[in-house]
Amino acid sequence: MTLIDGRALAATIRARIADDAARLRAAGTTPTLAIVVPTDDEATAWYVRSIVRTAEKVGVAVRVVDERELLGPCLAELSADPTVHGVMCQTPLPPGISRDDIAVHIDPAKDVDGANPTSLGRLAAGLPAFAPATAQAVVELLRAHGTTLAGADVVVVGRSTVVGKPAALLLLAENATVTVCHSRTKDLAVQTSRADVVVACVGSAHVLGAAHIRPGAVVIDVGTNPTTDGGLVGDVDTQAVEPIAEAITPVPGGVGPVTTALLLRNVVTAASH
Amino acid sequence: MTLIDGRALAATIRARIADDAARLRAAGTTPTLAIVVPTDDEATAWYVRSIVRTAEKVGVAVRVVDERELLGPCLAELSADPTVHGVMCQTPLPPGISRDDIAVHIDPAKDVDGANPTSLGRLAAGLPAFAPATAQAVVELLRAHGTTLAGADVVVVGRSTVVGKPAALLLLAENATVTVCHSRTKDLAVQTSRADVVVACVGSAHVLGAAHIRPGAVVIDVGTNPTTDGGLVGDVDTQAVEPIAEAITPVPGGVGPVTTALLLRNVVTAASH
Structure with missing residues (x-):
């Protein structure tokens, strides 16, 4: 069984971004990501700090904006700012505000985390768009x-x-035959155990085990579920699946670092237009 | 085996629309659909006439606009017209113009055939939107x-x-476990023959036959493929599937009339807002 090394892939992506960002800076443009933070949540603060650290390494500037109330106007203003190339909003959002209410205020051209429904629709229609x-x-x-x-x-x-719906759309665009399962699926193990590739993005620890994976399958574990001892575990019981799967992404060190690298790649792409 | 009667369902839907349209007219609003026709294509002209005839019956006004060149501006203008509640554009489009290029000019609030990528994205995100x-x-x-x-x-x-992608999204929203197959699917019969419901929207005559359907399945045939003798056949070989399926929609008389009725329902809904 292979552990698919997300940290190594992220490093490769970052190396390429760093080159592109250096070229942009030399030409007078500093690729800049604005992150709106509407919360005191500690996990969010930790994630934002990790983006800032990684961005610094690759030459992307980050503007962290603390805004609790006027989220829509704030996102619209950042979208209109020519010195900002990517705009995203962290969760959790204040009570009564939904992600969709505010994401429409992010210009799709700067929607580097694919939050605006228009970005999702363009993705579904096969048009250029940033995916989450x-x-x-x-x-x-x-x-x-x-x-x-x-x-x-x-x-x-x-x-x-x-995650689930945009991943399904991207995989469909790669010509895979895609099945989307969820809490109402009749027999999850029947569905997943016929798959060449299983993508787990449930958001609950160890939902998928040995019974769910067929020999030789490749498993991508998107889950990052906190454990009581301060660690992280995925949606897949990696130990149980190891003897069966051909390959699996570890948690941590799989999807996470690649996500951050791709977010920054999207900022550099947006800055190049 | 049951033939699912699209004409009967369409009549039920039309009866309800007629009531709603009458109430709107009594209150001073004539629900109005604008159809932009950028072609001399005969099949298109036939389809537009059938919409106009059905619309007349239920009290929806139709404005047919012949426009070959300035399609985007034309759709934007109709979207901005307060006396127009629904806007759609017929195909085939002039060479070099794609559906997605022009559909962005239809206001999502009037996009009664769900052509704008924003409508598709809102659908995917579970937000109110018109689906095709x-x-x-x-x-x-x-x-x-x-x-x-x-x-x-x-x-x-x-x-x-x-059809395929928005239908998959709607079925997912109904809590079905949804698989999307296509020309690159490895073994189509293996996929379809495990399904409780098969939705055929390939656009080729009789792609699905007896080997594709499991006993007791329900089959929705979206295909309308012209035959050499001037008739229409679906994507499913109905005769072959009849002894196996629990129910199937006929072609013609299945999806077609229901589609027209729902298009007009969307116009009435748009006029009610």
């Missing part, structure tokens, strides 16, 4: 591992707007 | 037949932006 970085990471990890996606049976477990 | 009427017809026919969609294994054959 996590969904992109799923495809990039499979590509890096050398998995043939055209004609492959891929089962995505989870149907969120943030 | 054909995709809606798939779900309404299954509902009318009494098929339980929650937890059902549904296989959609075809991944077009106009």
Whole structure:
């Protein structure tokens, strides 16, 4: 069994971004990401700090904006700012505000984490658009591992707007035959155990185990579920699946670092236009 | 085997629309659909006439606009016209113009055939939006037949932006486990023959036959493929499937009339806002 090394892939992506960002800076443009933070949540603060650190390494500037109330206007203003190339909003959002309410205020051209429904629709229609970085990471990890996606049976477990649905659309665009499973699926193990590739994005620890994976399958584990001892575990019981799967992404060190690298790649792409 | 009667369902839907349209007219609003026709194509002209005839019956006004060149501005202008509640554009489009290029000019609030990528994205995100009427017809026919969609294994054959993908999204929202197959699918019969519901939207005559359907399955045939003798056949070989399936929509008389009725329902809904 191979552990698909997300940290190595992220490093490769970052090296390329750093070159592109250096060229942009030399030409007078500093690729800049604005992150709106509407919360005191500690996990969010930790994630934002990790983006800032990684961005510094590759030559992307980050503007962190603390805004709790006027989120829509704030995102619209940042979208209109010519010195800002990428705009994203962290969660959790204040009570009564939904992600979709505010994401429409992010210009699709700067929507580097694919939050605006228009970005999702353009993705579905096969038009140029930024996909959520996590969904992109799923495809990039499979590509890096050398998995043939055209004609492959891929089962995505989870149907969120943030990961499951955009990942399904990206995999469909790669010519995979895609099944989307969820909490109402009759027999999850029947579905997943016929798959060449299983993408787990449920958001609950160890939902998928040995009974869910067929010998030789490739498993992408998007889950990052905190444990009581301060660690992280995925949606897949890696230990149980190890003797069966051909390859799996570890948690941590799989989807996470690739997601951050791709988010920054999207900023550099947006700055290049 | 039951033939699912699209004409009967369409009549039921039209009766309801007629009531709603009468109320709107009594209150001073004539629900109005603008259809932009950029072609001399005979099949298109036939389809537009059929919409006009059906619309007249239910009290929806139709404005047919012949426009070959300035399609985007024309759709934008109709979108801005307060006396127009629904806007759609017929195909085929002039060479060099893609549906996506022009559909962005239709205001999502008037996009009664779900052509704008923003409508598709809102659909995917679970936000209020008009879906393409054909995709809606798939779900309404299954509902009318009494098929339980929650937890059902549904296989959609075809991944077009106009039918396959929006139908998959609508079925997912109904809590079905949805698989999307297409020309690159490894073994189509293996996929479809495990399905409780098969939705055929390939656009080629008789792609699905006896080997593709499992006993007791419900089959929705979206295909309308012209025959050499001037008739229409579906994507499913109905005769071959009849002894196996529990129910199937006929062609013609299945998805077609329901699609037109739902398009007009969308116009009335748009006029009610």
